[in-house]
Amino acid sequence: MSQARKLYAGADIGASRTKVVLIDEDRKICGHATEKSGTDFTQTSERCLRLALAMAGTGKESIAGAVSTGYGRKNVAFSNDTKTEIACHARGCFHYFPEAITIIDIGGQDNKIIKIDGTGRRTAFKMNRKCAAGTGAFLEEMAMRLDIPLEDMNGLAELSTDMVKLGSYCTVFSGTEVLENIRHGKKVEDIVKGLFYSVIIRIVEMDSFTDTVVFTGGVIAHNRFMAEMAREILGKEILIPEHPQLTGALGAALYALHDDETEMLGKMDF
Amino acid sequence: MVEEKEIVIRRLNTARDLGKFMSEYYYELDAASKSGDKKIAWCTSVGPAEILRGLGFLVYFPETHSAMLGTTRMATELIPVANAIGYSPEICSYLTADVGAFLRNVTPLSKAFPGIEKVPRPDVLVYNTNQCRDVQDWFAFYAHRFNVPLLGINSYRGVGDVTGSHLASIKMQLENLIEPLEKIMGKKFDMDLFREAVKLSRECSDLWEQTLATASAKPSPLSFFDGTTLMGPAVVGRGTEAANNCYRMLNSELRERVDKGIGVIDNEKHRIYWDGMPVWGRLGQHSKLFAGLGANVIASTYCSSWIFSALDPKDPFESMARAYTELFIVRDDNYKENYIRNKLDFFDVDGVVYHNSRTCPNNTNCLYGMHQRLEKETGIPSLVIDGDLNDLRCLSDEQTRTNVEAFIEQLEENA
Structure with a gap:
C-alpha cells in the first residue's frame, strides 16, 4: 500500500x-x-x-x-x-456527461430535476412536493400491495403486453386503483408497467425538458426498463451513468x- | 462530523415597545368586552378600519389572532376541530384555526396577556373580500354564533388598471356602511373623527413604508421575519397616534443601524425576497435557516401589503376606495409581476423564495407561471417551497431545509 x-x-x-x-x-x-x-x-x-x-x-x-x-x-x-x-x-452527473443536461434523480423518498449548463453551472432545480408520487416509496408500497418482491418489478414490466394506466397521483388512490385492476383480472405485469408509467409521468409533469436527460438514483439503477419507457414518453435519448x-x-x-x-x-x- | 455554526440574529430594541403597544391594545379590547362600555367591531385585516374608528368602535382583527395561533403552533391541533364541522382542510387555515380555537374555547391571548380568557365579543363584523372570499365565510360563522350583524365590502379581483367604475362601486359600498353602523353604535357618524383616522392611517402607512425601505441598505438592518411581527401595530393600530409613535421609534433605531452599518445578520452574502405568506409556526426556524447560510430575507410582498399610499383625509371615502382597490392582492398578474420586479430592483435582490401556501392561493404567486416569467425576465433565480401559513401538516421541514440550502449553494456557485 x-x-x-x-x-x-x-x-x-x-x-x-x-x-x-x-x-x-x-x-x-x-x-x-x-x-x-x-x-x-x-x-x-x-x-x-x-x-x-x-x-x-x-x-x-x-x-x-x-x-x-x-x-x-x-x-x-x-x-x-x-x-x-x-x-x-449535479457534480456527479457532470463528471460523466460534461454538457448541458437535465438530471432526473428518482430516490426512495423524493425525486429531483436538476438543470445544469454546458459549464456545469447549476441553473435550476425542483423537488417533488411532499407526496410519494414518482418516488421509490411509491413502488415499494405498490410492490407490497401486489405481493411481489421489489426486485422482480423490472422483469415483470418488461413482460407486459397491455399496460394498465393508473389515473391518480395519490399513492393511496393508486393503491385502490391497483386493487380494482386485480379484481378485474388484469395481469400483474401490465399493472407493474402501469406503475412505472405513473412514476415517469409524475416526474415529466414537473418541468419541461429541453436538454439531454440523465437518469440517476436507486430506482433507475434497479429498474432499467423505466429508462426505456421514459425514452419513448419524452421522445429523446436518455443517458444513464455507470453507477446511477x-x-x-x-x-x-x-x-x-x-x-x-x-x-x-x-x-x-x- | 461537521460542526454547526453559531448564528447571529440581532433583535431590535424597539420590538419591546411594539410588544407593549400590542399588549395595551388587547387589554383595552378585553376590558371593553368584559364591561360592555365600548362597542367592538371585528374587521378584516384590510377592511374599512378607518370608518369604524370614525364611529368610535374599538377594532379587533381576527387575522392577527390567527397568526398568533400559528406562531404559538396551536393552529395545527385546532384546524381539525373546524374540519369536523364541515370547513375543509383545503380552505384558509386562518379561518379553520380561528374557528377551531373558538369551538375549543382557547386563545393564544391567554398565554401572551395574563387575565385575558377569550377573544373580545363583537357588536358587529365588517369584512372586505379584497383579501379573499374566505374572510366573508369566516365572519359569517361568527355572525351566526354571536348573533350580531355582518356587513361587508365585496371587492373586485384581478384588477388591471383601477378605473372610475371600480372606485365608484367601492366608495358606494363604503358609504353604505355608515347607516347600519350608526344604528349599532347608537350615534351619528363623525366626519372629523373619520378624517382624522384616515390621516393617521396614511401616516402609519408612510412610516411603515419607511421602515421596510431601510432594508435596501447593505447590510440590511431588518429581515422579513422581523417585519412579520413588527407589522402588528400597522395592522391592528392603523388610524391611531399610538401606532405611529411605535414606528417613529422603530425607524429611528433602524436608521441608526444603517448609519453604523449594522446588519440584522452577520456576513450578509445573499439578499432574498420572500413572496407569499410566512409560515407562522416556523418563523424562528426559517430565520435561523437563512441566517446560517449567510442569506438575509430582506423584503417581501406580504409585509408591503400594509402600505396604503392613496389614503387622503381631504377625500376620505374615495381615497379609501382607491387604497383598498390598489392593493397587490386584488390585482392582475401583469401588475403583480411589475410590482415584484420593482421590489427586486429596489432592494437589490439575489434570489426569490416563493412560498406555495397550501390553503392560501390568494397570497401565493407561483401558481400561474409568474415565478418562471419573472426569473426569465430578471435573471434572478427563484425557489418554490411548499408549506402553509398555519397548517403544519402541509409542510416538510426536511424538504424545506434541503431546498433552501440547495438554492443558496446555487447562488454561491454562480456568484
Whole structure:
C-alpha cells in the first residue's frame, strides 16, 4: 500500500440507502458500498466506508477529505463538509456527461430535476412536493400491495403486453386503483408497467425538458426498463451513468477532492 | 462530523415597545368586552378600519389572532376541530384555526396577556373580500354564533388598471356602511373623527413604508421575519397616534443601524425576497435557516401589503376606495409581476423564495407561471417551497431545509 495514495470519500445518506464512494486524485472510483440507511446513519455510513475502503484495498489513513450529502448528511462522523444532494448529483452527473443536461434523480423518498449548463453551472432545480408520487416509496408500497418482491418489478414490466394506466397521483388512490385492476383480472405485469408509467409521468409533469436527460438514483439503477419507457414518453435519448445510484456520493467525493485542491492552491507560494 | 455554526440574529430594541403597544391594545379590547362600555367591531385585516374608528368602535382583527395561533403552533391541533364541522382542510387555515380555537374555547391571548380568557365579543363584523372570499365565510360563522350583524365590502379581483367604475362601486359600498353602523353604535357618524383616522392611517402607512425601505441598505438592518411581527401595530393600530409613535421609534433605531452599518445578520452574502405568506409556526426556524447560510430575507410582498399610499383625509371615502382597490392582492398578474420586479430592483435582490401556501392561493404567486416569467425576465433565480401559513401538516421541514440550502449553494456557485 502506497503511503502517498490519497483518496476522497463521498457519503450520500439517503432516506432509503446509504452510499459511500471513494475516488483517487484522478477522479477514478476505487471503492464503493451501498447499504440500507436504517435508523443509525452514523453507524451505517461508517460500515459503508469500511466496505469501500476494503474494495479500494486501503485504510482510513488514505482519506484526504470527505463530504457528506443526503438526508443524513449531518450525521456522518468522517465528513469534513456537507453539500445538498442536489449539488452532489449535479457534480456527479457532470463528471460523466460534461454538457448541458437535465438530471432526473428518482430516490426512495423524493425525486429531483436538476438543470445544469454546458459549464456545469447549476441553473435550476425542483423537488417533488411532499407526496410519494414518482418516488421509490411509491413502488415499494405498490410492490407490497401486489405481493411481489421489489426486485422482480423490472422483469415483470418488461413482460407486459397491455399496460394498465393508473389515473391518480395519490399513492393511496393508486393503491385502490391497483386493487380494482386485480379484481378485474388484469395481469400483474401490465399493472407493474402501469406503475412505472405513473412514476415517469409524475416526474415529466414537473418541468419541461429541453436538454439531454440523465437518469440517476436507486430506482433507475434497479429498474432499467423505466429508462426505456421514459425514452419513448419524452421522445429523446436518455443517458444513464455507470453507477446511477452512486452519482450523489460521487459528487460529494468530487467536492472533497475540489476542496483539497483549493486548499493546496491556497498554500502554494506563487 | 461537521460542526454547526453559531448564528447571529440581532433583535431590535424597539420590538419591546411594539410588544407593549400590542399588549395595551388587547387589554383595552378585553376590558371593553368584559364591561360592555365600548362597542367592538371585528374587521378584516384590510377592511374599512378607518370608518369604524370614525364611529368610535374599538377594532379587533381576527387575522392577527390567527397568526398568533400559528406562531404559538396551536393552529395545527385546532384546524381539525373546524374540519369536523364541515370547513375543509383545503380552505384558509386562518379561518379553520380561528374557528377551531373558538369551538375549543382557547386563545393564544391567554398565554401572551395574563387575565385575558377569550377573544373580545363583537357588536358587529365588517369584512372586505379584497383579501379573499374566505374572510366573508369566516365572519359569517361568527355572525351566526354571536348573533350580531355582518356587513361587508365585496371587492373586485384581478384588477388591471383601477378605473372610475371600480372606485365608484367601492366608495358606494363604503358609504353604505355608515347607516347600519350608526344604528349599532347608537350615534351619528363623525366626519372629523373619520378624517382624522384616515390621516393617521396614511401616516402609519408612510412610516411603515419607511421602515421596510431601510432594508435596501447593505447590510440590511431588518429581515422579513422581523417585519412579520413588527407589522402588528400597522395592522391592528392603523388610524391611531399610538401606532405611529411605535414606528417613529422603530425607524429611528433602524436608521441608526444603517448609519453604523449594522446588519440584522452577520456576513450578509445573499439578499432574498420572500413572496407569499410566512409560515407562522416556523418563523424562528426559517430565520435561523437563512441566517446560517449567510442569506438575509430582506423584503417581501406580504409585509408591503400594509402600505396604503392613496389614503387622503381631504377625500376620505374615495381615497379609501382607491387604497383598498390598489392593493397587490386584488390585482392582475401583469401588475403583480411589475410590482415584484420593482421590489427586486429596489432592494437589490439575489434570489426569490416563493412560498406555495397550501390553503392560501390568494397570497401565493407561483401558481400561474409568474415565478418562471419573472426569473426569465430578471435573471434572478427563484425557489418554490411548499408549506402553509398555519397548517403544519402541509409542510416538510426536511424538504424545506434541503431546498433552501440547495438554492443558496446555487447562488454561491454562480456568484
